[in-house]
Amino acid sequence: MSCFKLPVTLCNEIESLIKKFGGVNEGSKGKFTGLSGAPFIYHDNWLPDPSCKKVLSTPQFINNHEKVLALIDNEQHCWAQETIDANFVPCEASLIKAIPLSFDDCRDVITWPLNCDGVYSVRSGYHLLLDMDLNELPRTSDLSNSKRLWKGIWGLRVPNRVKNLIWRAGSDSLPSKSNLRKRKIPIDATCLNCGLEPETTVHATWLCPSLVQVWIVHFRWLIREVGMASSFLDVLYRCAERRNCMDFFAMTVSQIWTRRNRLRVGDAVAPLGMINQMTSDNLQEFLQSSLNPPKAPSPPKVAKWMPPPRVG
Ligand SMILES: [Zn+2]
Numbered sequence: 001m002s003c004f005k006l007p008v009t010l011c012n013e014i015e016s017l018i019k020k021f022g023g024v025n026e027g028s029k030g031k032f033t034g035l036s037g038a039p040f041i042y043h044d045n046w047l048p049d050p051s052c053k054k055v056l057s058t059p060q061f062i063n064n065h066e067k068v069l070a071l072i073d074n075e076q077h078c079w080a081q082e083t084i085d086a087n088f089v090p091c092e093a094s095l096i097k098a099i100p101l102s103f104d105d106c107r108d109v110i111t112w113p114l115n116c117d118g119v120y121s122v123r124s125g126y127h128l129l130l131d132m133d134l135n136e137l138p139r140t141s142d143l144s145n146s147k148r149l150w151k152g153i154w155g156l157r158v159p160n161r162v163k164n165l166i167w168r169a170g171s172d173s174l175p176s177k178s179n180l181r182k183r184k185i186p187i188d189a190t191c192l193n194c195g196l197e198p199e200t201t202v203h204a205t206w207l208c209p210s211l212v213q214v215w216i217v218h219f220r221w222l223i224r225e226v227g228m229a230s231s232f233l234d235v236l237y238r239c240a241e242r243r244n245c246m247d248f249f250a251m252t253v254s255q256i257w258t259r260r261n262r263l264r265v266g267d268a269v270a271p272l273g274m275i276n277q278m279t280s281d282n283l284q285e286f287l288q289s290s291l292n293p294p295k296a297p298s299p300p301k302v303a304k305w306m307p308p309p310r311v312g
Contacts, residue, residue: 013129038108039067039068040067041059041062041067041070042065043065046068048095048098048099054224055088055092056092056224057088057092057216058209060087061086062087070083071083071096072101077101079096079099081097089212089213089216089217092216114128145237149236149237149240152243152246153166153167156246157286157287157290158247158254158283158286159286162253165253166236169205169236169257174204174257176199176200177189177190177198178203191204192263192264193260193272194208196209201232202231202234204256205232205235206232210272214275215252217276219239219245222238222239222245222249248279248283251279252276252279255282256275259272259275
């Protein structure tokens with residue numbers, strides 16, 4: 001076996017990676033045994049999702065400090081399906097229920113998920129760092145990045161009204177309640193959805209706790225990366241780093257904002273749980289109509305003069 005001397009900084013980085021990517025993992029190496037030492041449901045990294053291992057669902061009927069053991073039916077040696085369905089959004093519930101449980105009374109162990117034997121190797125750590133480096137796109141605070149962002153918005157495959165909305169949200173010029181207050185309009189700035197916080201642009205479109213169920217379905221990674229963003233522009237910049245997500249992101253914001261406007265004037269609105277399906281339908285419909293644009297009406301036929309038939 002060869003030995004290498006590694007710089008301290010690299011060692012620290014690898015150590016933090018092991019902490020981040022270690023823990024309980026998918027596959028046969030990640031089994032819960034029901035013994036002590038199980039992770040905390042809401043505080044530890046234990047979900048088998050490479051983009052975000054922490055639970056993002058809000059606690060419903062279980063204590064915030066409960067351990068994963070509370071989700072296991074120890075008599076039946078299976079996950080407590082009803083408890084899980086009642087407390088987690090569907091994508092997290094599916095992730096949890098797919099984790100195999102052990103029937104043996106062995107202790108849980110920490111394994112490295114990128115090797116079959118669960119043991120860390122420099123090679124797998126190196127590849128992980130390389131992948132992360134490739135996915136790390138340039139930071140977005142300078143002018144050229146700003147121009148690129150706006151150019152990217154105009155290039156999205158979404159209706160123009162949606163591009164316009166995203167541009168206005170990014171430049172914080174939407175008539176959110178807080179913005180109206182800034183213009184001296186005497187209204188209650190509290191968010192209609194949660195009734196908890198002032199409705200700023202970023203709150204109405206991203207931060208409102210009621211929207212977690214919407215964003216968590218396709219944008220868990222974005223929640224993890226920007227979390228409590230201070231502006232919608234921050235969210236936009238980070239989302240734009242993964243270009244293939246932007247169309248869906250923009251359409252989702254549009255659905256959320258339209259729903260918010262309808263709610264404000266007392267119109268009936270669809271439940272937030274339906275936003276993702278509606279977004280998907282609208283996007284499909286738009287893309288379909290872009291592929292098959294309606295044919296322009298053909299010009300009316302002009303009668304051509306013909307000489308009268310000769311007689312005799
Ligand atoms: Zn709210």
